[in-house]
Amino acid sequence: MPQPVIRMAPSATSGILSLVFLGALNLAGCAGGGDASGERLAEERLAHVTAVRAYYQEFAECLTGQGLPSQLLETGDGIFVDTGDSDSDRESYAFARTTCEQQVGQFPDPPPPPTDEELRWLYAENVQVAACLRDHGFAVVEAPSEEVFVETYRASLSGGPAPWHPYPADISGEAERACPQVDLVERYQG
Template structure:
C-alpha cells in the first residue's frame, strides 16, 4: 500500500483529485483532459516507479478461490440465474495458471450473467482477498 499512497500523493501534487477506493484509487478525468492525465501518470511513474507485480497465487489459494466460486454458483442459482457447470478443480487450476500467462480467463460462474452489477449485491464475485 505504501507504493499506492505515494502514487496517489504524486497525482494530487500534479493537481488531480484522487479518491481512495476498495481496489485502489479513482481519478475523475474530465473529457478532454485524458492526455494531461497520461502525462501526470508518466511523471508519477518516473518518480515512484511501476507498481510492484503481485506474487502469483499459491495452489492453496487457487483451490480456495475455486471453492468460493462453487459457493457463488449456489447463490446465483438461488437468484434464479442459470450457471454454466463448473469444471473440475484440476481443469480450473490449469485454466487459472494459464490466464496468469496471458491465456483466457478461467471459468467463472458470472461469465454469462446479465446485469452483473445488480447480481453482485446478493452474490459478490469471489476474490483472492476473500480467502
C-alpha cells in the same frame, strides 16, 4: 520488473477512469495448514496487499497534486480518477500519469503463484458464489471441473485464457453486491 495491469473504464457521463490492478489480489492467497511455509506464504501475500494499497495511495495523492482529483478504491486495489471529457483533459491526465509513474516508481513485485491447494479453495468458493448468483436470479457461467479450473488458472498465469469465474461478462453492480467476488487473500483476513 512486473507492472500493474491497468484497466481504464471511462464512464459515459462523468469521465471517471478506474485504475485497477487485475490479478494481484486474485493471486494473493494462502497455503493453509499452519506449517512454516504456509505461514511465510501468508505473510508474503498479506505484505503484497499492503504494498499494493500503499502504491495506489501514493499514486492517487500524486495525481491529486497534479490537479486531477483521485481517490483510492475502498478495496485498495486501484484508484478512481476524474479525468474530464475533453481532449485537453485527456492530455493533462496522460502527462500527470506519466509524472506520477516516475515519481511513485515500480509497481510492487507480485507474490508467488498460488498453490494447487489455494486454487482448489478458490474454485470451491467460486462454486458457492455461482449458487448465490443463481439463487438471486442471475445468469451463471457454468463451472468446469476442479481439475480443469486449476489447469486453466495455471495456464492463465503464462498468458493463457482467463480461468473460469461464475460471473457473466455483463455482470452488474447488483450481482456483485448480492454475491461478492471471492479473493484468495480473504483466507487471511477477517
